[in-house]
Amino acid sequence: MLTKEELPSVSRRGIASAATLVALVCALFCLGGCSTLSGTPANAVVGRAGVYDYSPSIIQVGHVQQFWWCGQGQNPADHSQNTDTIQYESINLDTGQQVGPEVVLAETPGAWDSAYTCNPQVVQGTFTNPLGDGASYKYALYYVGTAEVAGINNSIGAAFSNDGIHWKKYPSPVIPTTNQQVYGPAQPVPYNSDGKQAIWLFYEDDEPPLAPNSHVQTVSSDGVHFSSVGTLTTNGLNIPPTLASWGNIAYNPADSYWYASFNFPTRSLATTGNVQELGSYGFQVYRIPQNDLLAGKTGWLQLKTIDTNLTGYEMISGAGFARDPSGNLYQDDSGTLQIFPSFSNMWIPWNASPASAASQAAVNTWDIGKYTWSAKEPPLYDLKRYKNGISHDVTTGWIDPAGGFSIEETLGEVYKSPQQGATVALYSCKRGDVDFFLSLDGNCEGQHIIGINGYMYAQSVAGLVLSPLYRCSTGSGHFASGDPLCEGSKTEELLGYILPK
Structure with missing residues (x-):
């Protein structure tokens, strides 16, 4: 399930449905099994050749990084369903050892998330009996799901695990939609505020009376029952707020700032030779003081732009940060932010027509790469x-x-x-x-x-x-x-x- 900016049909821009797009991708590129792997593609940190991989969540402890992301694959519970799955891979940065990628979560047939399950974000903690089964869990995963093949009527769900691979879903949405005609709640980002199971959950929403791409903060004492705190400020954003979908947000206790990545809008059809691009051409990294997140008196401060001009990739957006188990920014002694965007893994030739460039950003080219930002960078x-x-x-x-x-x-x-x-x-x-x-x-x-x-x-x-x-x-x-x-x-x-x- 593509995000509002990646799937214009569900962001009021009117193209084919998500089901049609995914079916077309499978038909063109994945005959014989979309989950077949041939190693991590060149230029990518994680990803698989010939299928889409995007919207990553990253936890780093020491030299081990764990990745969860939305990627095309076969649903283990319904082999006829070859659309969104949640993929997992771990990488030991010292030894190079990798575990995965593999499907660790997918749609539940007949349930509220039977059509699409995507946009995972993970934190660790001690989650005591969240499923009513008497068990405690180490990991909580928040994701977007819907039963609508058109990609609307989304809600946010939760799942729990002790190894990050084997998950049990909470049976109903933890953030349900209130309007079945719009995209709904999406792009969740959890933060564990007490190291146990008190979760701040941020997410994007376009349900009236909220403006499109509003970002909401909620809180929970048990990881499954949430109440609203307020809407994040848009003050200081250099992207039109109603078009500024995000990829991630994370807190840095070292400086008491929240850091976030906000996507640019998609390119207009009039500028792409009438070829619809499904992802944006870049994103910007911002930060804001903790006490200003809702009030907006100081506002967001722009730090860096990562886009086609900088990278040569036609699509690059939906960036996640490397975070620690609680959801704080992971930073080594250098204070460097690790930024992991989705990108169309194909450099655009200098003399490509706009239509050719747009075509080369097709979803089957999407992988997950890495960029950095540091306050020590030359300005x-x-x-x-x-x-x-x-x-x-x-x-x-x-x-x-x-x-x-x-x-x-x-x-x-x-x-x-x-x-x-x-x-x-x-x-x-x-x-x-x-x-x-x-x-x-x-x-x-x-x-x-x-x-x-x-x-x-x-x-x-x-x-x-x-x-x-x-x-x-x-x-x-x-x-x-x-x-x-x-x-x-x-x-x-x-x-x-x-x-x-």
């Missing part, structure tokens, strides 16, 4: 101008290694996030197959958006040495320059001011 990116004899590309990010590009000039530096008065986002865009250009428009002036290069100044600043940045046209393509005369080409506009290198 600036180099903005470089490349050429290959046909086209220029001006970017802070990925360049197709097969495109024949060479660096022509480093134009200067831009900030990775809005700071120091540099708050103007500089977008990387593409018109047609080979015309790359920079824009101040978040919609790339109706053309194909690649992503965000960074942030610059709108105007010169007294006492600060800055360089102007102009957008230039050759007639057949675009480039950028610090020369107001665009080196003999046509000057289209002054984009702003960047730091000299």
